[in-house]
Amino acid sequence: MCRGLAGIVGRRIVSATFPRGRVRPLSVRPVAALLARRLAGRVITAVHRRGKRVVLEIAAGVGRPREWVVIEPRMTGLMLVVDPPTGEHVRLDVRLAGGGGPSRFLFWDRRGLGTIRLVDDRGLEAACGAAKLGPDGLVVSTAELLVALGRSRRAVKVALLDQRAVAGIGNIYASEILYRAAIDPRTSCRRLRPEHWQRIAAATRRVLAEAVRLEGSSIGDETYRTADSRPGRAQLRHRVYGRGGRPCRTCRATIERLVLGQRSTFFCPRCQPRRPRGATIRVAEVVRLS
DNA sequence: CGTTCAACCTGGGCGC
């Protein structure tokens, strides 16, 4: 998503409009009219990403310091530099001056759960700082996962979705990561040994990097699209997500679906055994089993 | 601390 916005860097904002009645209260801060006024005339100096958030760096303007536009696309938000799927769900429409790239970009969000905020440096820290977001999944280390989650009692699948522990993993890739790591998604974090965290960290980096390379997962119409409105291809590589009842691509066992933390979870019961390979069986477990 | 539920929204798919 952020890569597709490279063309807006260095461009000046002519106008930012929030189509009437399309933004629910508090999803845009400050309120739309004020935000539109503050953005007009300012230059976009960079596009950053913090976990799942798109962060546009806005150069200082008249009487304003350097600021940041933080966009959370949530379920259905798209950043587009071309015409949207429908005009109906455009939440933000930004016109750009100059040539050498797109003349506008949009935040299009069918369900309208996404948020747009303009913040200063302090606000950015509050919205995207370490207290809010853990290390990025693309580069997360074994030690970081161990420190953040090693003592948690939560099911590992639920824990991987905790953005304060590791930033950027969503529901699709949480299932895919645990498949790659050969770990049952229901396993309590505290039952996992360092070798399992090593596998999870490696799988996280690999699965997310592949998803970025393949430009995301597009499942059905009006789901994720790149900034120039093309579907991604990561869904073609899903090993378990959305494949409940179908055979595992590796072992032919039937992929199972269950709900953890109110989210659909998919896994292969044969490739992801209840007791992860290499796990130490605890004394209490031995007693209980015998 | 962990889990569940509800809320915020639109729309596709399915059973009846």
Next chain:
DNA sequence: TGCGCCCAGGTTGAAC
């Protein structure tokens, strides 16, 4: 065809 459900890539706060 129409209705009532269930489901969906996310986050937050309250209740227990």
